[in-house]
Amino acid sequence: MLRPATGYIKAIGDGIMKALWTKLAAAALLALPIVATAQMPFLTATVERETLMHERILDGRVEAVQRSTISAQTSGRVLEIRYDVDDFVEQGDLVVQISDTEQQSRVRAAEGNLSEARAQFLEARADFERIENIFGEQLVSEAEYDRARAARDAARARLESAQAALAEAREQVEYTQVRAPYAGIVTERHVEVGESVSPGSPLLSGISLEQVRVEVDVPQQLMDPLRRHRTAYVVLDGGERIEAESLTIFPYADPATNSFQVRVNLPELDDTSGLFPGMFVKTAIKLGEDQRLVVPSEAVVFRSEVVAVYVIDPEGRIVFRQIRVGRELPEGFEVLAGLRQGERVALDPVHAGIHMKETQRVAR
Numbered sequence: 001m002l003r004p005a006t007g008y009i010k011a012i013g014d015g016i017m018k019a020l021w022t023k024l025a026a027a028a029l030l031a032l033p034i035v036a037t038a039q040m041p042f043l044t045a046t047v048e049r050e051t052l053m054h055e056r057i058l059d060g061r062v063e064a065v066q067r068s069t070i071s072a073q074t075s076g077r078v079l080e081i082r083y084d085v086d087d088f089v090e091q092g093d094l095v096v097q098i099s100d101t102e103q104q105s106r107v108r109a110a111e112g113n114l115s116e117a118r119a120q121f122l123e124a125r126a127d128f129e130r131i132e133n134i135f136g137e138q139l140v141s142e143a144e145y146d147r148a149r150a151a152r153d154a155a156r157a158r159l160e161s162a163q164a165a166l167a168e169a170r171e172q173v174e175y176t177q178v179r180a181p182y183a184g185i186v187t188e189r190h191v192e193v194g195e196s197v198s199p200g201s202p203l204l205s206g207i208s209l210e211q212v213r214v215e216v217d218v219p220q221q222l223m224d225p226l227r228r229h230r231t232a233y234v235v236l237d238g239g240e241r242i243e244a245e246s247l248t249i250f251p252y253a254d255p256a257t258n259s260f261q262v263r264v265n266l267p268e269l270d271d272t273s274g275l276f277p278g279m280f281v282k283t284a285i286k287l288g289e290d291q292r293l294v295v296p297s298e299a300v301v302f303r304s305e306v307v308a309v310y311v312i313d314p315e316g317r318i319v320f321r322q323i324r325v326g327r328e329l330p331e332g333f334e335v336l337a338g339l340r341q342g343e344r345v346a347l348d349p350v351h352a353g354i355h356m357k358e359t360q361r362v363a364r
Helices: 002-031 101-135 142-175 220-229 349-363
Strands: 044-046 048-064 067-071 076-081 094-098 177-179 184-189 202-207 212-219 232-235 241-243 246-254 259-265 280-295 301-303 306-312 318-322 324-329 332-337 344-346
Touching: 048 232, 076 101, 094 202, 101 142, 142 177, 212 220, 212 280, 220 246, 220 259, 220 280, 232 259, 280 324, 306 349, 318 349, 344 349
Parallel strands: none
Antiparallel strands: 044 344, 048 212, 048 280, 067 202, 076 094, 094 177, 184 202, 212 259, 232 241, 232 280, 246 259, 280 332, 301 306, 306 318, 306 344, 324 332
């Protein structure tokens, strides 16, 4: 009678031990780190050191390369002004029309003088050719031959002078039609319709927006590395950078500020650059190079005052880690603290956060 009871007690004991071992195994499983058993369902990138430009940001002033004031080159009365302030003008467009009555009269007078001079030259040349023929036969004196030749040369000189006078008179007529020397925008109008102008009188001022440059005052302690590297960038409001084609460094310092004037020459820009003469812009000048950690921009999360990334550790766990960033670069953000070289970060923070929460829920 004892044997069945013993078997029953043994069976109960085995069940209790089996349940106990199951609980212990579950607890041990929860205590283990969560390891990714498959590839992450989002893109990742490895944080690496990159060679970055050591720079100094200075304020610069945008100015137009082509800026000028059109002045009258002849006398007359302003008949028409075809453009006003803020109007765009193509190169060669007629902008101001000046009366040409006096100039046309000079052209007609010059044409008459030219006809007279041409007739006199033809007569003098015919006389010289006739005398030259009979001079060879010793029928005229040498003095007569010299006089005929001198008369021909004088007539030729008068003809050339008349031709030049006619060209000048016609040019004065051309001056009555004032044309734009380059494509640009009118910035100031100096005359009104009906005013009398003379050579040198200002008519219109304008600038071209196709070619601009930036003037920067650089402290003297930065001039040695600037002369060594001769590299600068204009930083736009959106963070985009325009590299300078060349630098023009003025060879003297301002005695009041001990700074050098540097001209940052930019390539030809389109209308989307947003640079206009008179604006202040940030200008980065290269002082050297440094090795810095860089994290891709798409990996960085900004939440209120917190800047962080989702880091995937070697065991496959996802960690939301706060970092400190520096400059924003075309390659990403400069990392000042919070990351080490070789660590992996998620390039899709939204999916990384969802995946991290799902993994934590399964683990619980």
